[in-house]
Amino acid sequence: MTTSASIILIKNEFIATLGDGRRIERSELREMAAALASAGVHACDVQFEWNGSVGQRMITAGQQVAMRAEIRRQERLAQKGLAVAA
Numbered sequence: 001m002t003t004s005a006s007i008i009l010i011k012n013e014f015i016a017t018l019g020d021g022r023r024i025e026r027s028e029l030r031e032m033a034a035a036l037a038s039a040g041v042h043a044c045d046v047q048f049e050w051n052g053s054v055g056q057r058m059i060t061a062g063q064q065v066a067m068r069a070e071i072r073r074q075e076r077l078a079q080k081g082l083a084v085a086a
Contacts, residue, residue, distance in 0.1 A: 004045040005036055007067070009057045016041075033067050037074035046071065 004019040014032040016024040018039060026032040036046065046068060048059045059067075 003040050004047070005039075005041045006047045006049050007032070007059065008049045009059045009063075010055050011057070014059075019045075029063060029067055030070055033070035034074050037071050037078065041071065042075065043068040043071040 005016045005024075007014055007016045009015075012027055014026050014029065016032065016036060018024070018041065022039065024032065024035045024039065026035055048064050050056060050058045
């Protein structure tokens with residue numbers, strides 16, 4: 001079962017709120033992508049949020065593309081039966 005994720009960047013910490021209410025926090029983009037893939041989030045089910053609140057930073061287009069690409073890579077590894085490190 002897939003779930004969605006809404007991601008924000010506060011200071012240097014990626015924070016994802018999943019559709020089922022869980023929350024994942026990681027400082028590294030690759031670590032966040034691995035955690036999302038492990039949680040069953042597909043790259044197409046990720047939304048990036050920015051509302052300009054204090055301490056929140058905009059997630060750049062490059063970071064968004066990199067995050068989705070890494071989630072897809074993690075999905076392919078999982079399909080091949082390789083372990084996904086989170």
